[in-house]
Amino acid sequence: MNGSYRQPDETDWSIIELVRTGVVSNSAIAAKLGLSEGTVRQRIKRMKDTGVLAFRGLIDPDVLTNRQLTLIGANVTESRLLDAKAREISELPNVLSVSIASGRFDLIIEVLVDSNHGLVDFLTNEISAIEGISKTESFLLLKTYSKFV
Numbered sequence: 162m163n164g165s166y167r168q169p170d171e172t173d174w175s176i177i178e179l180v181r182t183g184v185v186s187n188s189a190i191a192a193k194l195g196l197s198e199g200t201v202r203q204r205i206k207r208m209k210d211t212g213v214l215a216f217r218g219l220i221d222p223d224v225l226t227n228r229q230l231t232l233i234g235a236n237v238t239e240s241r242l243l244d245a246k247a248r249e250i251s252e253l254p255n256v257l258s259v260s261i262a263s264g265r266f267d268l269i270i271e272v273l274v275d276s277n278h279g280l281v282d283f284l285t286n287e288i289s290a291i292e293g294i295s296k297t298e299s300f301l302l303l304k305t306y307s308k309f310v
């Protein structure tokens with residue numbers, strides 16, 4: 162985060178919800194919420210600066226040819242390494258997200274790789290190079306619904 166973090170207020174959440182549902186212009190958001198365009202612009206800038214909100218172009222992974230969306234469950238050798246290993250893995254190419262999880266796996270890693278060869282390369286050359294990962298299990302996502310990457 163670039164600035165000091167604070168919880169979004171009710172107006173911020175309203176702006177976030179409109180952006181999530183596809184309303185993207187500041188003036189359209191302002192009109193829906195009864196705010197000025199400048200207020201919306203300032204609030205969006207503050208949320209971006211503090212890391213609360215980010216904008217990206219997303220695509221349905223099912224339209225990507227020769228690309229494989231995969232979830233990888235991973236275990237860390239020591240619990241005290243969870244945060245450090247999650248951050249380290251998040252910096253690898255092709256990693257879309259890393260989450261610390263409860264249950265059978267310590268980490269859930271979402272990757273988008275070049276077909277099955279890309280997954281083999283990711284597992285054998287990238288994730289295996291990270292010390293402190295004791296086990297992985299891959300889940301190929303064959304078809305997704307309401308998922309964009």
